Amino acid sequence: MILKKTKKYYPSRQRLTLPTKPGVSGKPVVLSPKSKISDYCEKGTSDNLTVVFKDLGPQVLYSTLFFFEYLGPLVLYPLFYYLPLYKYFGYDDTNRTIHPVQTYAMYYWCLHYSKRILETFFVHRFSHATSPLSNVFRNCLYYWTFGAYIAYYVNHPLYTPVSETQWKIGFAFGLLCQVSNLYCHIILRNLRSPSGNGGYQIPKGFLFNIVTCANYTTEIYQWLGFNIATQTVAGYVFLVVATAIMTNWAMGKHRRLRKLFDGKEGRPKYPRRWVILPPFF
Numbered sequence: 001m002i003l004k005k006t007k008k009y010y011p012s013r014q015r016l017t018l019p020t021k022p023g024v025s026g027k028p029v030v031l032s033p034k035s036k037i038s039d040y041c042e043k044g045t046s047d048n049l050t051v052v053f054k055d056l057g058p059q060v061l062y063s064t065l066f067f068f069e070y071l072g073p074l075v076l077y078p079l080f081y082y083l084p085l086y087k088y089f090g091y092d093d094t095n096r097t098i099h100p101v102q103t104y105a106m107y108y109w110c111l112h113y114s115k116r117i118l119e120t121f122f123v124h125r126f127s128h129a130t131s132p133l134s135n136v137f138r139n140c141l142y143y144w145t146f147g148a149y150i151a152y153y154v155n156h157p158l159y160t161p162v163s164e165t166q167w168k169i170g171f172a173f174g175l176l177c178q179v180s181n182l183y184c185h186i187i188l189r190n191l192r193s194p195s196g197n198g199g200y201q202i203p204k205g206f207l208f209n210i211v212t213c214a215n216y217t218t219e220i221y222q223w224l225g226f227n228i229a230t231q232t233v234a235g236y237v238f239l240v241v242a243t244a245i246m247t248n249w250a251m252g253k254h255r256r257l258r259k260l261f262d263g264k265e266g267r268p269k270y271p272r273r274w275v276i277l278p279p280f281f
Contacts, residue, residue, distance in 0.1 A: 002014060002053065009055060010059075011033070012056075012059045012129060012130040013055060013056050013057065013058070013059050014053065014054075014055070014056065015030065015053070015054040015056050016030070016031040016051050016052065016053055016054075017029060017030050017031065017051070017052045017054070018031070018040060018050075018051065018052070019050050019051075019052050028052065031051065037049060037051075056132065057132050057133065057134070058132070058133040059130035059131065059132060059133065060130060060131060060132075060133050060135075060136060061129060061130055061131075062120075062124075062126045062128065062129065062130065062131050063120050063121060063124075063126075064136070065131050065135055065136050065139060066116070066117070066120040066124075067117060067120060067121075068136055068139075068140055069136070069139040069140050069142070069143045069144075070113045070116045070117050070120070070143065071113075071117070072140055072143055072144035072147055073109070073113050073143050073144065073146070073147030074109075074110060074113040074114065074117070076144060076147045076148050076151060077106060077109045077110065077147055077150075077151040078106060078110065079151070080148075080151040080152055080154075080155040081098075081102065081103075081106045081151070081155045084096075086156065086157055091156075091157050091158070092157070093157045096157045097157075099159070099161045100161075100164075100167075101161045101162065101164075101167040101229060101230065102154060102155055102159065102161070104167070104171055104229070105154050105171075105226070105229065105230050106155075108171055108174060108175070108226060108229075109151075109226075111178070112178060112222070115178065115182065119182070119185055123182075123185050123186060123189050124185065124189065125189050125192040125193075125194065127192070146234075146238045146241075149234045149237075149238070150232065150234045150235050150238060152234070153232040153233070153234045153235075154230050154232055154234075154235070159232075162229070162230075162231050166228065166229065166231075167228075167229035167230070168229075169228065169229075170225045170226065170227070170228030170229025170230070171225060171226075171229045172225075173221070173224075173225040173228065174221075174222045174223075174224070174225025174226050174228075174229065175222075175225070176225075177218045177219075177221040177222035177224075177225060178218075178222045180206075180207065180214075180218040181215060181218035181219055181222060183206060184206065184207060184208070184214045184215040184218055185215055187203060187204075187205055187206060187208060188203060188215060191203060200256065200257060200260050202257065202261060202268065202270060202271070209273075210273060210274060210278060211273055211274040211275065211276055211277075211278060212250060212253060212254045212257060212273050212274070212275055212276070213246070213249070213250035213253060213254070213275065213276045216246040216247075216249065216250050216276050217276050217277055219242075219246065220239070220242065220243050220246060220276075220277065223235075223238065223239045223242060224239060227239055243277075246276065247275075247276055247277070247281060250275050250276035250281070251275055251276075251281070254273075254275045254276075257270050258270045
């Protein structure tokens, strides 16, 4: 009905809630698009309901958001490896020596972001179909800047590699974590229906029996493996920032799951687990 009145407010841009009652704290009740208006009406007042409308702003599909934020690092990193870009930064790279670790780092990096893009389209199931358009610019700034920042130093003409044993251990550990991360995403995928429904459920199996957010745990550890192999300040800065962000997400999800599954009124009790990185959280 709102869309008929103005084409600007398409359905994914709308949020409809019930007005909060005076003196009642908490978040307002969001109307489900799968329910009827009458479902929210009190008995005897089915023809009278106040609904609060909020414009969420321009929206994009989550798959579009993820694709563009991952595409940047995937494209930028090989440019620093293959092209003579360092001459623009005042370095003579005509006779640049490319160490084996730099080559494997480039393959590892491209594998990771190719995996992320493929997961976006073939693995992930999103509870919300869209995201604000502004998130595209914010997320791209984050991923693209760090992608160029790390690529610049790992492929630098003055780069000094670690020992062969160390970079082999680092990449082997990182690859193991990448495979584990994919499996964690498949487990999470199976918790939702193809439409993205399913609500909050207790993830079980594999590393989820130990930590609440095993997907973030393996993501962090796979970047640790990359940094063990490459040893750059840029890489560790990214690791610290990414760990802080994912830890915040994980703690929020852990609190929600413990609150939802409290063992009361027939609900299962959330098992005792680490939040993200045993034994630290």
